[in-house]
Amino acid sequence: MKAVVLSAPNDFKTEYIEKPVIGDDEILLKVKSTAICGTDMRILTGKKTRGVRYPSVIGHEICGEICEVGKNIENWKIGDRVAVANVIPCHSCHSCLTGRENACMNRKAIGYEFNGGFAEYVLIPSIVMESNNLVKIPDDVTFEEGALIEPLSCCIRGQKNAGTKFGDIVLIVGAGPIGLMHMQLAKLAGAQTVIVSEPLASRREKAQKLGADIVVDPTKEDLKQIVMNETGGIGADVIIMAIGVPQLVNDTLKLCCKGGTVNLFAGFAGTGESMIEVNTIHYNEIKVNGSTAYQRQDYLQAAKMVIQHKINLKEIVTHKFNLDDFDKAYEVCKSGEGLKVVIEPEYQG
Ligand SMILES: [Zn+2]
Ligand SMILES: [Zn+2]
Structure with missing residues (x-):
């Protein structure tokens, strides 16, 4: 599959890597829209290196369609449109136990410990499924809106x-x-x-x-x-x-x-x-x-707001690119000329 591979700070390019293979408790998502976040820019430019793996695929504001479902997975099926709460708290550190799972000291996240959404497919690992971090979105919510549930939360x-x-x-x-x-x-x-x-x-x-x-x-x-x-x-x-x-x-x-x-x-x-x-x-x-990250409760509230069309996120998206044009997307973000820039693997520029 195509993916933007980050090999080192300031060193990334779109290339072919192996498509993830799911386990029985996992899901494969066909990425429809992943938004570029300020944090992604800080990672790409090497300003943020803590918690970043090299090489890896980043991108944590993700929305897509389920294309493979592990045999132990219930309640989700191929074709479901889903947004992903990418942060998985540990549920046992001091922060988690005192009502601040957003500041979890052992958090794991898609786009950091697990490969992220600047790719054609993203594996949704079992701990994300256990943590109940997927939200189904209806047909009248666009994938780009779905991707922006994460920053909204x-x-x-x-x-x-x-x-x-x-x-x-x-x-x-x-x-x-x-x-x-x-x-x-x-x-x-x-x-x-x-x-x-x-x-x-x-x-x-x-x-x-x-x-x-x-x-x-x-x-x-x-x-x-x-x-x-x-x-x-x-x-x-x-x-x-x-x-x-x-x-x-x-x-x-x-x-x-x-x-x-x-x-x-x-x-x-x-x-x-x-x-x-x-x-x-x-x-x-x-x-x-x-303020740091979000609690899953915030994510669910954000999702509800988007699903009920209570907030205008479409106006905030100013640019779309496909994976081949990731460097163009990067330049637009760097210049500050646009607002939110999203990567859609199927986008026909
Ligand atoms: Zn973000
Ligand atoms: Zn924790």
């Missing part, structure tokens, strides 16, 4: 950590695919006003189209002034950092209201170090937290 985890609630004024910093999902989720959670700050005009337009109340170009407008005007000088109730620039954190903290929450959702570039004027947190009792 990460955003749901972030929204829960941020505690967005009815009547809140929410600031989203960054309108990439993740920021655009957070914006829609904040509205669904009952936010009264969602302000989106984003330097790229095309992304601001998209944010507006998808329901942002206020969009701001932080390079030309005074974001602080706008947030303060909108909140009567109090600051935003919830702030989501959906861009991983450490230098922006300090200024962003100052846009939060007393007792508000700042969720550092994005993974931060470089060493992640940043100067913070900590008295902003101290005197204002600001809660600062992070």
Whole structure:
């Protein structure tokens, strides 16, 4: 089968490898759509190497059609359209036992320990089946939407950590695919006003189209002034950092209201170090937290949202490529000209 093989940091190409052979408790998925994630880009460019195997096939935002079913598998059949929750928690570490399976210390994942979705086929290993990590999607949900259930579930985890609630004024910093999902989720959670700050005009337009109340170009407008005007000088109730620039954190903290929450959702570039004027947190009792991956409950909620067409993910996909053109997809991601880029093995460019 065709697959994008990652041999070393910055060294990957589409080649033929052996099609996986399933065991009795496993499933083979014909990949229909796998989205490229920011994390994949960090792996491809060698910025992330921890937990990465060489050679391997990455890609963890996967949706496809079941094409082979092991003989012990019940409840799934050939032709089922499924999205994959790629993270498998261990169920026994400190994180898992204290309600944070998303931060499992021994997690295994498709796209990391197991070969991922930038291929014609992906093996769904038995521990994924045991963990009940497949979700069936109906015919009126596209495969690309199915692939985006995974990042959406990460955003749901972030929204829960941020505690967005009815009547809140929410600031989203960054309108990439993740920021655009957070914006829609904040509205669904009952936010009264969602302000989106984003330097790229095309992304601001998209944010507006998808329901942002206020969009701001932080390079030309005074974001602080706008947030303060909108909140009567109090600051935003919830702030989501959906861009991983450490230098922006300090200024962003100052846009939060007393007792508000700042969720550092994005993974931060470089060493992640940043100067913070900590008295902003101290005197204002600001809660600062992070977010990693998702719990299966978040994934199921994300899937339900997508299946019920409560969220617009189609608008977030701007480019499609097949496996042969993976390098083109990589360049588009690198340039930042698009939003979500998906790889569809059968795509006829
Ligand atoms: Zn991802
Ligand atoms: Zn665990």
